[in-house]
Amino acid sequence: MAKANESEKSVKPNVFMRIGLFIKQIIDEMRKVVAPTGKEWAGWSVAVFIFVVLLMVVVTAMDFGLGQLALRIFG
Structure with a gap:
């Protein structure tokens, strides 16, 4: 049984x-990330702005x- 405990300890860091x-x-994962270009950044910023404005119109x-x-119902 002592060997089982020793091998278990060596496997678990x-x-x-x-x-x-x-x-x-x-x-390692952060090295894979590709930063957006200025054109992509501007395009996505405009898209987000338009989406937020449309959402505000819907909620209003x-x-x-x-x-x-x-x-009309209550008075």
């Missing part, structure tokens, strides 16, 4: 080794419409 492996994997219309509906 300690906390500091696991943290080090995790940080190494993060760095719903607020106004439901407010009018509540006024």
